Amino acid sequence: MKYVIIGNSASGIAAVSSIREYDKTGKITIISSEPYLNYSRPLISYLLAKKIGRNQILYRDKDFYKKNKVDLVLKRKAVKLNLKRKRVLLDNKQEVPFDKLLIATGGKPINPEVKGIDAKGVFNFVDLSCAKRIEKFIKNNKVKNAVILGGGLIGLKAAEALIALNIKLTLVELADRVLSSTFDKKASLIIEEALKKHKCDLITKNTIVEVKTKNNIINAVELKDKSILHADLLISAIGVRPNIELVNNTSIKTNRGIIADKFMRTNIKDIYVAGDCCEASDLISKTKKAIAIWPLAVLQGKIAGYNMAGIRKEYPGGFAMNSVELCGIPTISAGETNPVGTQYEIISDYVPKESIYRKIVLKENRIVGVIFMGKIERAGIYIGLIKEAVNLASCFFSESGSSFSKKEYFLKDNFGLISLPQEYRKYLVSGEVAII
């Protein structure tokens, strides 16, 4: 059996591990356009900030490939698929035949189409080479003022790094607040206040219309409102989209991303897909969606790997969630954090002085979204309840039959498994602890 995996990151590596659980001898080839052994993309901000060393960026040990008998082809881009003859064509004209193929090509940054965006000193922040080039540019050009375009997760992680490097920073965001797609207003405000404390200026409802240069090196940016910001460095972080270039003009079905069925197969036999390049089941919208997060890239890669090795396993579906410390404040958000409509019930607890905010969004007695900031202990329990769509109606009454407030129930300090319906507790520990 010949397995070929395109992409040497979260999904590709997870697929190798699950293939090898069942197939010890099949030939596995990984093709990667990057020059590095697998590393963790979410750690590039830690690397830039010098919070971790060069070796700590590695996700799996160096001997991962040897242990799992993987042929690793680095610095080679897959440029074309021949579906009929089951071959991957590389940029050096080499053809790699496969019996089972996994497309795990990840995401691609979106850039604004403005004058000067190709100038020196303008970067994306999506992979290790970006981080290395930024580091070098900062050093060589003695960068003092930087602008980040985009106040989403990646923009904020880049901001963290530049703050740690003592670079004077302005964040420009088109929406009226940072993290507008995953946080609500109160949560955004806590982070905005913290950014200010760290001397990061924030400009909202605005964007860059031109990158000004001198000798093709950035020296300022012009905003929509005509104001000019002096800048020696610009990081463009307005978003990523599924990287599906390779399958354009093939019969592999795509929407925004490549469409995956519940076994992480594409519509073409023996071709699988996983990670940021795909659209798979979203448990909240009940549609297929591209959700670009590490845990789902790993889970999808793992499921794809099992099915490639002939072990039928279903992808249970996922939903957007993230955990990140920003300006020293731990934050976790998941699901629908800011819904509109009368069918939603909000329970929350807000102590802005201590940067504490906890919010639970309920729909028909089921949790559909949460935000935890400052105090994230046991957040996973609530997120498990979203995943399993547990009906909590029975929990809002004490044994004597009197009801207590939902706030008291969810946000008291001793909330735990003991607060949950007995059946769910049993289910959680099924096969492991039958007694709970």
Add this chain to the structure above:
Amino acid sequence: MKKILIKEEYCMGCRLCEVYCLVQHSNTKNIIKAYKGEYPKPLSRIVVEEKGYESFALQCRHCEDAPCLDACITGAMHRDDETKAVLCDEDKCVGCWMCIMACPFGVISRNVYDKKVASKCDLCVGEETPSCVKHCPNEAIVYEEQK
């Protein structure tokens, strides 16, 4: 692998397991020093949940299909080849708390007293029986081979 089983009906909520877990994970392994004088502060990796007369002790279940392993962005969270226990490599951990988000049991906590790292049950690596089990006066947690 051998796992810690929870016998809810025997738990009296005495919390001795929490005490001995903390001591086991301290530097001095001395009860008084561990509580009063140690820095970074040792943490208990087991929690006793209580509601009315009900109580039970809960720690990492070392799940067969562990969500924390998928969620970990650094590769710090790993399964020990030999014992199959889910362990956190504290040198690799950067304290992003993805594991806290992913664990449906809520049994991973933040250790922020030194370098920020995820803190969880390690089945008392190297000990024959985990300390919480050894010191439970009523066999409300037991250490047994699981299929």
